[in-house]
Amino acid sequence: MEAARPPPTAEKFVVVGGGIAGVTCAEQLAIQFPSEDILLITASPVIKAVTNFKQVSKVLEKFDVEEQPSTMLENRFPNIKVIESGVKQLKSEEHCILTEDGSHHVYEKLCLCAGAKPKLICKGNPYVLGIRDTDSAQEFQKQLTKAKRIMIIGNGGIALELVYEIEGCEVIWAIKDKAIGNTFFDAGAAEFLTSKLIAEKPEAKIAQKRTRYTTEGKKKELGTKANADNIGSALGPDWHEGLNLKGTKEFSRKIHIETMCEVKKIYLQKEFRISKKKSLTFPRDHHNQTVTTDTEIWPVYVELTNEKIYGCDFIVSATGVTPNIEPFLCGNNFDLGEDGGLKVDDHMHTSLPDIYAAGDICTASWQPSPVWQQMRLWTQARQMGWYAAKCMAAASLGDSIDMDFSFELFAHVTKFFNYKVVLLGKYNAQSLGSDHELMLRCTKGQEYIKVVMQNGRMMGAVLIGETDLEETFENLILNQMNLSSYGEDLLDPNIDIEDYFD
Numbered sequence: 001m002e003a004a005r006p007p008p009t010a011e012k013f014v015v016v017g018g019g020i021a022g023v024t025c026a027e028q029l030a031i032q033f034p035s036e037d038i039l040l041i042t043a044s045p046v047i048k049a050v051t052n053f054k055q056v057s058k059v060l061e062k063f064d065v066e067e068q069p070s071t072m073l074e075n076r077f078p079n080i081k082v083i084e085s086g087v088k089q090l091k092s093e094e095h096c097i098l099t100e101d102g103s104h105h106v107y108e109k110l111c112l113c114a115g116a117k118p119k120l121i122c123k124g125n126p127y128v129l130g131i132r133d134t135d136s137a138q139e140f141q142k143q144l145t146k147a148k149r150i151m152i153i154g155n156g157g158i159a160l161e162l163v164y165e166i167e168g169c170e171v172i173w174a175i176k177d178k179a180i181g182n183t184f185f186d187a188g189a190a191e192f193l194t195s196k197l198i199a200e201k202p203e204a205k206i207a208q209k210r211t212r213y214t215t216e217g218k219k220k221e222l223g224t225k226a227n228a229d230n231i232g233s234a235l236g237p238d239w240h241e242g243l244n245l246k247g248t249k250e251f252s253r254k255i256h257i258e259t260m261c262e263v264k265k266i267y268l269q270k271e272f273r274i275s276k277k278k279s280l281t282f283p284r285d286h287h288n289q290t291v292t293t294d295t296e297i298w299p300v301y302v303e304l305t306n307e308k309i310y311g312c313d314f315i316v317s318a319t320g321v322t323p324n325i326e327p328f329l330c331g332n333n334f335d336l337g338e339d340g341g342l343k344v345d346d347h348m349h350t351s352l353p354d355i356y357a358a359g360d361i362c363t364a365s366w367q368p369s370p371v372w373q374q375m376r377l378w379t380q381a382r383q384m385g386w387y388a389a390k391c392m393a394a395a396s397l398g399d400s401i402d403m404d405f406s407f408e409l410f411a412h413v414t415k416f417f418n419y420k421v422v423l424l425g426k427y428n429a430q431s432l433g434s435d436h437e438l439m440l441r442c443t444k445g446q447e448y449i450k451v452v453m454q455n456g457r458m459m460g461a462v463l464i465g466e467t468d469l470e471e472t473f474e475n476l477i478l479n480q481m482n483l484s485s486y487g488e489d490l491l492d493p494n495i496d497i498e499d500y501f502d
Contacts, residue, residue, distance in 0.1 A: 011039045013392060014097060014107035016087055018042030020065060020378055021359025022113030023049055023073065024385030025392075030077040032393045037079055039105060040070075041097065043086040047073055050382055057471045058478070059411040060422065061379060087114070087327040092352045109354050109392045112328060112342065113385060116321035116360035116376060121153055121263050127300035127314045128266070131158055140316065144169060147313035149282065151302050153263055154318030155182050157414070162316065163255055164197060164417045170282045172310050174258045174302075181416065183375070185450075185462055186428060188440060192448040192464060196417045197255055256283045261306040266315070272301040279309040321376060323361045337363025346403050347395075348388035356392055358384035366403075371425035371459060371477055372410045379412050409478055410460075413470070422470045425460035425477045426452055432459060441491040449491060456484035 013036065015026045026040040040047075046067045053063040070082040085099040090110075097105045118130035129140055144150070149170040152159050160181050163173055175182070179190035267275060279301055281294045298311025323341035328334070335343040335351035341363030348356045359381035364374040374380065383406040394401040412423045429436050429452045436459065441449040447465030451458055451473070458476045463469055476483065489495055 010106040012036045012108045012396065013111075014039040014041065014105055014109075015111045015113060016041045016097070017113035017115055017359070017361070018044050018047035018070065018082075019113060019115045019359060019381065020048050020050060021115070021361075021381040021385035021388075022111070023047050024382050025111050025113060025358055025389045026073075026080050027077060028386050028389030029392065030080050032389070034079060037081050038077070039081050039083060039107075040073070041083045041085065041087060041099060041105070042070065043084075043100075045069065045084055047082070049073065056413065057411075057474050059406055059409045059474060060413050060470055061382075061411075062413055063378075063382070065378060089330060090328045090332055092332045092355060095354060107354070109356065109396060111348075111356040111358060111385075111388050111392060112350070112361055113357065113359045113381075113388075114324045114327065114361050116323050118317065119319050119322055121315070121317045121319060122266050125266060125268075125300075125315075127268070128317050129314060130317045131162070143314055149298070149310075149312045150314055150316060151310060151312045152316045152318060153302075154316075154320065155180060156318060156320055157184070157416075159316075159318040160184075160416055162318065170254045170256075172256050172258065172282070172312065174261055174263065174304055176260065176262050178259055180257065184416070184421065184423065184428075185464075188442070188450065189448050189462055189464060192442060192444070193417050193419070194257075195444065196419070254282065258304060258306065258308065261304040261308075263302055264305045265303040267301040267303070269297065269299055269301075272311075277301075277303070277309055279311045282310075321360060323363070325361060335365075337365060339363055347391040347401070348384060349391065349395075356388045358388040369408050372407050373426070373430055375410070375412070377412055383407070409474065411474065416464075419464050420466060422461075422463040422467075424463075424470065424473055425458075427460040427462045428452075429460065439488065439491050441493065451491065453483070456482045458483060 012033065013029045015022050015029070015038065018040065022040060022042065026038050029038045047070050049066050049068050049072070050063045051066045053061065055061050070084065074080055074082055083099060083103070083105070085101040085103070087097060088100050089098045091098070095107055097107065097110065099105065120128060120130045122128045129143065131140055144166070147169050149172070150166075151172045151174065152162055153174050155175040155177055159173070163171055179187040180194060181190050272279070279294045279298070281292045294311055296311065299313060300315065301309055301311045302315060303309045323339065325334070325336070325340065325342055332352060337343050342350045342357040342361055343365040344350055344357050344362045346366035348358055348362070350357050360376045362384065383404065387404040387406070390401055390404070410423070410425055410427070414421050426432055429438070432452070432454055436452055436454045439451045439453060441447075447467050448462070449467055449469065450462040452460035457480045458473065460477065461473045463473070483490060
C-alpha cells in the first residue's frame, strides 16, 4: 500500500522555474489576479529578479538581474507561493505536476520556464567546467586562483566576457568561427573589439552595484546532487563583477585565439603520456611562427581539430545551451523545435492544452516579424515571461490579446569589453541571403557602426560605443522608410542624422 501523501493542491496558475522568465510570469499573474494564489515551483533556493528596469526606447530595455532568496519575492507579492523543489513529472492529461518532495499540484493553466542547460563538451571530466549560473562561476573563480593556463571553448557571450576579465593566467581560446563573438557581430566588429583585448586593461574596477545571494549554505545541506544537476538559472549580464578573476601569474592579459576549430579529444595527464603526442607552448607572439614543444606537465591536454595540442590546468566549456525539457517529456507529446525547445505559438502556448512556455526552454514557432529573431537572452526571457502571463490571463478570462510589441523588432543592449553594444533587427543579416548591403563607420577605439540595408530599407544595425543612434535606427527599421536617396550620407558623422528623422 502506498504511503499516505498530502492531498493535491489546486491552483489556477502554476509556473515552473525561478529564472527571469518564470519570476516575471509569476509576478505579472500575481498583479492581475490579486486574490488567487500563484504557485512558483523552483529547484533552486534563490530566484532571479529584474531590478532597475528602464525602457530605453520603444523596444530597447535595460535592467539588472539580481539573485534573491525566494522569501523576498513572497514578501513583494503575498499571493505568490514558492515551492522549493524540482519537478519529478508532468501529467498533462490530469493537469497535474508532481514535485520531488512528493507533492501533487493540480493547475488550470501552467507555464514552463525551466530555462536551459549548458552543453558540456565532455561530461564527467573533473577538468571541464561549464559556466552557467552563480555557483559554477564561483567554482570557476576558485579553480582560477591556482591556474597558470586555461583553455576556453566557445564563442558566445560568456566566453567573450571571460576572456576580457581574466588576468594573470594564460588563456587559449578555441572558437569554431573565423572571428570572435560570432553570435553577436561580424568580423569587422570582432576586429574592432579584438584590438581592445590586446591593449592593456586599465585598473579602474567599477564598484559592483548589486547584491548577491549565494546558495553556499543551502548546497551543503543538499549534498552534491544540486551541483550535479546544474539547477541554477543563467548568469546575469555583469555576472563576473565581484568575482576576482585572477590566476597565479603577474601580468594582466595573455590571450591566444585558435580560430575555425573545435575540440577533437581531451586527454588526462596519464593518457597523454601514453599517447606519446607532443603539446605546444603558449605562442609568444603572432609573427614568430616557430613552434616549440611544451616541457611543462599539465593536468589535462586538449587536442583541437586543427591538430594542435595544448596542456592546461582546466578547460572552460562555454559552448551554448540546450533547452531543459527532460523533466516534462515523459508521457507528454510536446511538439519540439529543431533546437530542442518546446514549440510555442504567438500566444506562448505549447502544443498541449493549458500549457504555456517562456524563456530559454521554448522555441518561438510563429511567423515572426521580418526584423525579429529568437535568441536565448535575458531581455527575451523577461518579455516572453511577461507576455505569457498576459496570454494565460486573457485565456482564463475569455479575452483576446494582441501579440506584444516587443516581438516586432529584435533589440538588445549589453556590454562587451566595457563598450556599450546595441543590436537591432537582423543585425547580422540573418536569413537575408546575399540580397543585402552593409554600410560601416568605424573610429578605432571609440565606435563601430554597421547598418544592414535591403532594397533601400534598414533591416538591422550593430552599434558599439556611445553612438546615440539607437532610437533613430530603431524607428527607421520599424517604419521601413525607403532610405535610398540618402546613400552613404546615412552614416556621415558630419550630418546629424537624428534631425532628418525626428
